[in-house]
Amino acid sequence: MKSNENGMDRGIRVVLGLVAIAASYFGLGVLEGDLVGIIVAAIGVILLLTGLVGFCPAYRLVGLSTCPKESCGDSCSCSNE
Numbered sequence: 382m383k384s385n386e387n388g389m390d391r392g393i394r395v396v397l398g399l400v401a402i403a404a405s406y407f408g409l410g411v412l413e414g415d416l417v418g419i420i421v422a423a424i425g426v427i428l429l430l431t432g433l434v435g436f437c438p439a440y441r442l443v444g445l446s447t448c449p450k451e452s453c454g455d456s457c458s459c460s461n462e
Contacts, residue, residue: 384435387448394432401425 386394402425405411411418431437440446 384448385440385446386431386435386437390447391432391435394428398425398427398429398432401428 401421405418405422405425409415409418409421411422435448
């Protein structure tokens with residue numbers, strides 16, 4: 382699985398994922414079974430996981446990459462070999 386996210390993309394995903402998970406627990410009632418809280422928590426988990434792994438399946442489906450091999454160089458941790 383080749384990375385298709387650059388460092389900034391990954392960082393934004395991790396931060397947004399953590400914010401969404403925290404919001405779902407502390408304000409949107411995920412523990413009470415509120416549907417909005419569950420949806421926001423699921424989105425947060427997806428953002429967090431894709432940010433940590435560096436691979437986004439949705440990017441792959443549409444052929445996008447924020448970390449192309451030719452412009453990445455040593456500035457990010459892409460594994461596009």
